[in-house]
Amino acid sequence: MDEVVARAPARRNxxxxxxxxxxxxxxxxxxxxxxxxxPLIGVLVAFLLVSALFVGAALLVARSVALVLDxxxxxxxxxxxxxxxxxxxxxxxxxxxxxxxxWSDAVLLDVDGRTVRLPxxxxxxxxxxPRLQRWAGVGEAPVDGVT
Numbered sequence: 001m002d003e004v005v006a007r008a009p010a011r012r013n014x015x016x017x018x019x020x021x022x023x024x025x026x027x028x029x030x031x032x033x034x035x036x037x038x039p040l041i042g043v044l045v046a047f048l049l050v051s052a053l054f055v056g057a058a059l060l061v062a063r064s065v066a067l068v069l070d071x072x073x074x075x076x077x078x079x080x081x082x083x084x085x086x087x088x089x090x091x092x093x094x095x096x097x098x099x100x101x102x103w104s105d106a107v108l109l110d111v112d113g114r115t116v117r118l119p120x121x122x123x124x125x126x127x128x129x130p131r132l133q134r135w136a137g138v139g140e141a142p143v144d145g146v147t
Contacts, residue, residue: 003068004066005132008065008120015058015062026048029045065078066078067118073087085109089111091138092138093133093136101128101130
């Protein structure tokens with residue numbers, strides 16, 4: 001059974017703010033272009049239209065990152081470069097500040113000879129580190145031969 005244990009914080013506010021600014025500028029420069037067909041204003045309005053379309057499209061297709069656990073795998077579900085880590089590969093789970101998950105800003109997984117840094121997720125590392133340690137059956141220090 002899949003369980004979503006964390007999600008990336010929403011960053012849609014930036015897209016909404018950009019879209020509002022673009023539409024306000026279009027409302028300002030559009031009538032100016034109609035009254036005075038200056039080529040420079042035409043280029044500005046065209047740029048604003050294209051920019052508003054790109055920001056609107058980004059708003060529509062923006063997906064958040066999710067950390068999903070099941071019995072055997074940890075999956076980081078995201079649009080680009082999804083990550084799948086088998087439970088048996090996890091050797092240690094810790095925060096970016098050793099011994100202090102509440103001070104940490106990221107979760108680090110030691111996985112078969114490499115360290116994987118998870119992106120910023122909610123809830124914080126103070127909650128995620130113990131949760132992932134229980135799921136993997138490991139601690140902060142790398143352990144060989146964990147099953």
